[in-house]
Amino acid sequence: MERRKVDILCVQETRWKGSKARSIGAGFKLFYYGVDSKRNGVGVVLKEEFVRNVLEVKRVSDRVMSLKVEIEGVMLNVVSGYAPQVGCELEKKEKFWSELDDVMESIPTGERVVIGADFNGHVGEGNRGDEEVMGKFGFKERNLEGQMLVDFTKRMDMAVVNAYFQKREEHRVTYKSGGRSTQVDYILCRRGNLKEISDCKVVVGESVARQHRMVVCRMTLMVCKKKRSKIEKKTKWWKLKKEECCEEFRQKLRQALGGQVVLPDDWETTAEVIRETGRKVLGVSSGRRKEDKETWWWN
Numbered sequence: 001m002e003r004r005k006v007d008i009l010c011v012q013e014t015r016w017k018g019s020k021a022r023s024i025g026a027g028f029k030l031f032y033y034g035v036d037s038k039r040n041g042v043g044v045v046l047k048e049e050f051v052r053n054v055l056e057v058k059r060v061s062d063r064v065m066s067l068k069v070e071i072e073g074v075m076l077n078v079v080s081g082y083a084p085q086v087g088c089e090l091e092k093k094e095k096f097w098s099e100l101d102d103v104m105e106s107i108p109t110g111e112r113v114v115i116g117a118d119f120n121g122h123v124g125e126g127n128r129g130d131e132e133v134m135g136k137f138g139f140k141e142r143n144l145e146g147q148m149l150v151d152f153t154k155r156m157d158m159a160v161v162n163a164y165f166q167k168r169e170e171h172r173v174t175y176k177s178g179g180r181s182t183q184v185d186y187i188l189c190r191r192g193n194l195k196e197i198s199d200c201k202v203v204v205g206e207s208v209a210r211q212h213r214m215v216v217c218r219m220t221l222m223v224c225k226k227k228r229s230k231i232e233k234k235t236k237w238w239k240l241k242k243e244e245c246c247e248e249f250r251q252k253l254r255q256a257l258g259g260q261v262v263l264p265d266d267w268e269t270t271a272e273v274i275r276e277t278g279r280k281v282l283g284v285s286s287g288r289r290k291e292d293k294e295t296w297w298w299n
Contacts, residue, residue: 002026004203006216007047008069010080010116014041019059023048031067033059042080058106064099068111074221077107081117086145093145097152104156112196112221115158115188118212121145122183123160130154133191135164139172139183153188161187161200161217171201177211185215196220233284235275245282253277 001009011030017037024030027048034041040062046054046069055075056068066079081100084092100115107113124142127134133153138160142150153160162172162183174185187200200217208214239245256273 001028001045001047004206004214004216006214007050008078008114009045009214010078011043011045012041012080012082012118013039014043015039016041016043021057031057031065033062033065035062040082042082044078044080058103060099060103063096064103066103066107071221072223074223075108075111076221077111077113079103079113079115079117081115081119083117083119083121083145083149085120086143093148097148100152101155104158112193113158113188113190114219116185116215117188118185119145119149120184121147121149123150123163123186127163133158134160137166137172138163139169139181149186157191158188159191159194161189161194161197162215164194164197165200167201170204174202174213174215175211176213185212187215187217189219196222233286235278235284236282237278239282249277249281252281 001007011032014032014034015037016032016034019033021029021031024045028045029048029051030043030045031054032041032043042063042065044065044067046067050069050071053070054067055070056066058066060066063082063084064079066077069076069078079100081096083096104113122140122143123134123138123146125136125138125140127136127138130150133150149160152158169181172183173181175182189197196219198218198220200215203214203216206214240249253274256277257270
């Protein structure tokens with residue numbers, strides 16, 4: 001992570017039993033969850049500068065966990081997943097997708113979501129009929145597990161980031177063992193946030209894992225600055241507490257009403273005359289918001 005300048009990393013097959021967080025050196029911290037020291041296990045590694053911004057950690061199972069981080073006022077949910085292998089029972093696969101569905105449904109729609117997972121499936125090359133959720137730069141042919149992944153992205157309005165960037169085959173293959181090359185590790189994000197991702201590829205040449213290769217994407221969070229709402233200018237009615245202002249207002253209002261002592265029956269017209277006279281005689285506020293001096297120390 002330090003060498004490749006990676007800030008957040010999703011890891012699978014950690015094979016560490018327990019629900020903990022530990023520093024792993026070089027300024028990085030690992031949040032992980034596992035129930036068996038011999039199989040499965042998922043985790044998320046964070047750069048130390050983001051650790052204090054962690055708001056929530058959900059450890060769903062030894063195949064799914066999520067972590068919520070606040071970055072520059074933006075809520076980013078990072079989900080690490082590890083889908084059952086191709087030969088596993090259908091029941092286990094359905095349980096995994098059900099857990100992932102529950103995690104997604106618990107995240108507010110206005111928050112960012114990035115899923116980094118070993119889905120153990122192939123979405124395949126080309127995107128005919130699935131243009132809304134993936135590009136055409138996948139790898140080889142789609143299988144049943146890959147179709148389950150595509151169905152999930154459609155269901156949750158997500159997108160397969162890997163497939164949107166045209167790369168050489170070497171930078172698309174995520175698993176290589178012997179003479180076998182496949183693409184099973186993917187990064188997903190909300191379709192509406194695709195514009196924030198400028199690149200995605202497989203890192204070649206790292207020896208941390210013997211068979212799996214790290215998939216990296218460059219994401220720039222767009223922080224929307226809230227426009228300051230204009231405050232309506234208000235008539236300074238409080239000036240009527242002063243006798244001289246009150247008398248002047250009374251005289252000007254009588255003139256505006258044509259010298260009448262009794263108000264006309266048309267209240268809308270009368271009210272507008274009163275408001276206009278008040279603005280002229282008493283003046284109006286600037287419309288600028290004043291800070292509350294009593295609570296300046298609240299963050």
